[in-house]
Amino acid sequence: MLEVSLRHGFGGFSLDAAFTAAPEGVTALFGPSGCGKSTILKAVAGLLRPDEGRIALDGEVLLDTAQRVMLPPERRHFGLVFQEARLFPHMNVATNLRYGLRRATSGATGPSFDEVLALLGIEPLLDRRPARLSGGERQRVALGRALLMRPRLLLMDEPLAALDAARRAEILPFLARLRDVARLPILYVTHALDEVDALADRLVLMEAGKVLAAGTVEELTARTDLPLATRRDAGVVIPCIIASHEPERGLTRFRFAGGELLAPLQTEPPGTRLRLRLRARDVSIALAPPGDISVQNVLPAKLAAIAPTGSPHEVFLHLALGETTMLARITRDALDRLGLVPGAEVWAMIKSVTFDHARGG
Ligand SMILES: Nc1ncnc2c1ncn2[C@@H]1O[C@H](COP(=O)(O)OP(=O)(O)OP(=O)(O)O)[C@@H](O)[C@H]1O
Numbered sequence: 001m002l003e004v005s006l007r008h009g010f011g012g013f014s015l016d017a018a019f020t021a022a023p024e025g026v027t028a029l030f031g032p033s034g035c036g037k038s039t040i041l042k043a044v045a046g047l048l049r050p051d052e053g054r055i056a057l058d059g060e061v062l063l064d065t066a067q068r069v070m071l072p073p074e075r076r077h078f079g080l081v082f083q084e085a086r087l088f089p090h091m092n093v094a095t096n097l098r099y100g101l102r103r104a105t106s107g108a109t110g111p112s113f114d115e116v117l118a119l120l121g122i123e124p125l126l127d128r129r130p131a132r133l134s135g136g137e138r139q140r141v142a143l144g145r146a147l148l149m150r151p152r153l154l155l156m157d158e159p160l161a162a163l164d165a166a167r168r169a170e171i172l173p174f175l176a177r178l179r180d181v182a183r184l185p186i187l188y189v190t191h192a193l194d195e196v197d198a199l200a201d202r203l204v205l206m207e208a209g210k211v212l213a214a215g216t217v218e219e220l221t222a223r224t225d226l227p228l229a230t231r232r233d234a235g236v237v238i239p240c241i242i243a244s245h246e247p248e249r250g251l252t253r254f255r256f257a258g259g260e261l262l263a264p265l266q267t268e269p270p271g272t273r274l275r276l277r278l279r280a281r282d283v284s285i286a287l288a289p290p291g292d293i294s295v296q297n298v299l300p301a302k303l304a305a306i307a308p309t310g311s312p313h314e315v316f317l318h319l320a321l322g323e324t325t326m327l328a329r330i331t332r333d334a335l336d337r338l339g340l341v342p343g344a345e346v347w348a349m350i351k352s353v354t355f356d357h358a359r360g361g
Pocket of ligand 1: 010011013029032033034035036037038039041191
């Protein structure tokens with residue numbers, strides 16, 4: 001486990017943040033520009049000495065300002081990936097990757113050279129120089145080089161921010177595979193919610209140098225008291241599994257901890273784990289199961305709580321479907337017309353669902 005506790009000041013900005021990251025999987029530092037995400041990453045990497053702080057990985061202290069301990073970056077054995085790939089321009093891809101292998105942490109295990117090539121799909125690029133690669137290809141090579149150093153932790157600072165939408169979509173599945181295969185803690189800085197949906201297991205929500213909340217993506221997206229809830233795409237992210245395909249209807253059936261959902265036909269085989277984002281604006285409520293409607297997904301739910309949205313005319317409903325919480329955003333007028341009160345048994349009608357990438361079998 002990575003434990004981070006930091007205080008640092010730059011002129012008008014002060015950082016005061018503490019959080020932990022799980023031994024495996026992606027912990028995303030998420031928040032608006034200037035909230036201190038990169039400063040945290042630099043301190044964890046050993047590139048910045050904070051005014052005060054303590055950082056430990058699996059119990060080993062890397063920084064403790066009170067004890068005057070600060071391990072230099074090279075002794076931390078962390079892999080770093082930035083917005084721009086920072087490859088050696090005069091070396092081809094193969095040589096850039098072998099550089100990573102030469103710097104590998106001695107005694108550490110990890111994917112082999114060939115496994116990294118296959119994982120990131122970079123075998124066809126081996127003879128090329130970085131100038132002849134697309135932005136997405138360069139980032140895949142940078143990831144490969146970082147992975148071949150057999151790091152104990154991967155630090156990624158907005159690795160997709162410099163790419164256009166098409167390149168981002170191309171590289172996200174590679175990052176998801178890397179997360180599933182690498183068995184490392186990954187600290188991932190981003191201000192893009194689609195990257196959080198696709199990659200993050202845990203979320204550290206930041207604002208103005210402070211940690212607002214930390215927890216699993218499922219927990220935090222189900223809260224209505226955080227800035228996440230003010231976004232147009234606010235809504236819960238829920239883990240689910242492909243139960244079956246119904247190709248003649250063009251549908252795939254998903255199972256989650258609160259029931260089943262139908263969505264447009266997917267290509268992954270049954271058994272594949274995915275996460276769905278159910279936007280609160282796409283969930284509406286009925287008191288009785290409606291007939292003759294186009295909405296595919298109508299599920300029984302219990303109204304657990306009613307919460308403000310920040311708009312005087314709309315409210316959030318926290319809906320309990322078995323173990324799963326869903327959010328609906330409806331008008332106050334609808335709330336009054338239906339006479340909804342906590343405890344009410346309702347039907348949740350889900351107009352659409354959006355997907356992230358496969359989550360490792
Ligand atoms: N070396 C520095 N000297 C002075 N101020 C700095 C320095 N580095 C960062 N800052 C300031 O500290 C604050 C936090 O910066 P930081 O880069 O950590 O934010 P961020 O959340 O990563 O932002 P972004 O998403 O835009 O990269 C900002 O106000 C920034 O201007």
